[in-house]
Amino acid sequence: MKIYTVGGAVRDRLLGLPIKDRDWVVVGGSGDDLEKLGYRQVGKDFPVYLHPVDKEQYALARRERKIAPGHTGFAFDTGAEVSLEEDLARRDLTVNAMAETGDGELIDPYGGRDDLENRVLRHVSPAFREDPLRVLRVARFAARFKHLGFGVAPETMQFMREMVGRGELAELTRERVWREIEAALTSQSPEEFFRVLRECCALQVILPEVNRLFGVPQPAKYHPEIDTGVHTLMCVRAAARLTEDPVTRYAVLMHDVGKGVTDHARWPSHHGHEELGLPLVREVTRRLGVPTEYAETAEAVCKYHTLQHRVLSLRPATVLRLLTGLDAIRRPQRFERFLTACLADARGRTGFEDCEYPQNEYLERMLAAVNSVDAGELLRDKPEADAGELIARGRIEAIRRAKAEF
DSSP: OEEEEETHHHHHHHHTOOOOOOEEEEESOOHHHHHHTTOEEOOSSSOEEEOTTTOOEEEEOOEEEEOSSSTTOEEEEOOTTOOHHHHHHTSSBGGGSOEEOTTOOEEOTTOHHHHHHTTEEOBSSGGGGGOTHHHHHHHHHHHHHGGGTOEEOHHHHHHHHHHHHTTGGGGSOHHHHHHHHHHHHTSSOHHHHHHHHHHTTOHHHHOHHHHTTTTOBOOTTTOTTOBHHHHHHHHHHHHHHHOOOHHHHHHHHHTTGGGGGSOGGGTTOOTTHHHHHHHHHHHHHHHHTOOHHHHHHHHHHHHHHHHHHTGGGSOHHHHHHHHHHTTTTTOHHHHHHHHHHHHHHHHSSTTOTTOOOHHHHHHHHHHHHHHTOOHHHHHHHOTTSOHHHHHHHHHHHHHHHHHHHO
């Protein structure tokens, strides 16, 4: 029985990156062999065992055979005769199909090290086409490693297009799709995930609401990049520079989806795109099972982002309506996410990547003014007045004073 380090740990060590998790493969052994050594089986679909001390995962070497459509339509053989090379052959990319012995010897039967050095994400074999989830995984790896100069090999991109063209992405569960999107949103270059999906025609399947934005013009005066889809990905890139929070990044991705359904005759104007976008955001939430925290933040940004861009010229009563609509007093984290998303929107434009955006400081001051209003004191002075109206007037007056001082 031999044990090897495999996959991401080997890849990341060769790239000089921190190793977060190690995966191990066991060749020439059985589940009984591992259990006698104190390992505990945890895998249901195929045998994976936890080390008795460090709890790292050890999998029996296995072959795969496609027997049904979709990501899970495989039969496995984990016999002791399965070789390391056979186990590595079933993996998605050459850079993930390397192994190391205990003394550091690299085993690389499919050219993963050369592809690492050349910054190429390439499939191991034509069997790549048997698992539709790999389309999303490759896009996610592209997003993860874009800052290091990685790109998808043309022949791998062609395989991905063929898989999409055959309708295989329809076999994926919404949970798996959302899991890949969420993981991509945490990567260093999340915009690359969506760009790669568009290049292989998968964005139309996964997020047609976003794909529809490409080719939709915007006024060049405000958007020198013109194309709404290009602007959206620029905004996601800007958001990634501002925050690691995937909730904010998702809200930025969705903020302009309404521009894809505005009246074509009025382009490049998109009056009312905020309200038009809300049902689209909700449809994505329903279709992909988007978590509530993501969904509510995306709706808030979609509905109110243009109001925030104009906030310096709004009347105090309108500013209060904006703060009320955002539930800014009770939802401070969502309020901060909204501000960050609006800044990303402002900077996601050609030539405006580092622009100042005083609107955020302004709205923060207006919120502070609202929070300074003592509702109890107002009601004590006028106990017969309508409480809601009295408090609103007090807050509007506080905003008016803060506006004059800004």
